[in-house]
Amino acid sequence: MVEASPIIEISHVSKVFQLQQQTIHALSDANLTIAKGEFICLIGASGCGKSTLLRIMAGFEQPSSGQALMWGRPIAGPDPSRGMVFQDYALFPWLTVRENIGFGPAARGLARSQVKETVDKFVELVGLSKFANVYPHQLSGGMKQRVAIARVLANDAELVLMDEPFGALDAMTRERLQDELLEIWQRTKLTVVFVTHSIEEAIFLANRVVVMTPGPGRIESDNPLDLARPRDVASPEFNDVRRVLGAKLHSHHEKKAAA
């Protein structure tokens, strides 16, 4: 079935923040269309508006100008169909793993038995059965992020927005979670928008890498990747892409230096 409109359409979106006397152009004339089932990575230097763009898609911020649409309708505010995974987890510390995952289904008024069924399924999916009745402060960072992902999936999110979700984790945990995330994505046909600082992470995960540049925050280039999966970070193809994207990511430095 062909969808009439793309799942996300960002057209001419700008975002201006007023900070004391300063006007900050966090995002300037951004355009981005995302089809259902895509895995998009946003990369770019610090302050180029990646989080701002993600938060506009989530509905936490409204664009200063332009339009952000989901299935052709303006994004008016946060909604369970668009789940956010924060870098610092933002789990509810007073709820156990089970209760955190069941928060969304319960808030949407599902029957108790349905909540339990959903929770069981997603606790299992992210491999936390042994820790189901444990509080967040007793979990490792990787486990916390698994809970954060499960709680969004348990709420039937079609679009998962992830803001440097693995940034605070050690390399090994990060690789494991990357594999798990890809597996879930492939199995469930989710749409993922994933912000990262790491070119390698972006190339490993995405089927499109969107490069952003700061001052003011802009979308610099949109790069579809057709590398076969599972991807091998040591392969020559992977390194070719890494070189090309690296050049794009750093090009604005040279432009500035030349000017």
Added chain:
Amino acid sequence: MAVAETRAEPAVAARPAMARILWLRAKPTVLALIVPLLLLAFWQVATANRWTLLIPTPYQVGEYMVDFAVGGIYDDAYSSTLFTHLLASMSRVYGGFALAALFALPIGMMVGRMPTARMLLDPFLQLMRPIPVTAWLPLSMILFGLGAKSAFALVCLGAFYPILLNTIFGVRSVDPKLFEAASMLGCRGSAQFYKVVLPAATPSIFTGLRLGLGLAWFVIVVGEMTGVPQGLGAVIMDGRTLSRTELVICGMIVIGLAGYVSDRLVVALGNRLLRWSPNHNG
């Protein structure tokens, strides 16, 4: 030879290990008892050597305490009245505390989360706050007369501010990320108050309740010095008027113990309710 040696080793090592474990278990209790025991010893030495004649010996106080509790030794007006007085004080402490919580919790939540309520009430509450509870005593005697009502009012006032201030702090300092997390999961508007603000504020609110109850025990003595017939504060005052120092000391000990037990119970309750909080494992 070599075999015998290796066999002997664990047995030798095991004994000090057992002793170590026992010591580690007992250490907190032993250390906690050192200072009180030293003070008690000093008290005994000081009274036995007649350095002062104003204070009875620990033994006399202990004997009097038994009489105060169950009678049968002196059989005077205070024999076996301990529980009557304790009950009178406890009813004022918990009653005043409950009334304070009844007002302080909702007011604190409103001042903390509603800008209008904050602008309306916060300046007034901050202005009244520096007035010590004891400074209210004369006014409370004028308003409520000499007696139980006055003590009750003071306890209530004393417990009010710790509960209020910690509730305001608790409901105001909720991590903004948690609101975003709740709203993207489908929990919006007033539901967020029950699902996010209240649970996030429980550690602070709990701290406020604990401080408030402590202060209630603190204030009760002052409150009961205003001519109530029953209560531990009254006992202490009577003891002073009658120059019966052992009665004064007994009253003090009972108040101390009652306050301590009450605080321990609240802490135990808190540790159960706040299992989730990494800062509440005391």
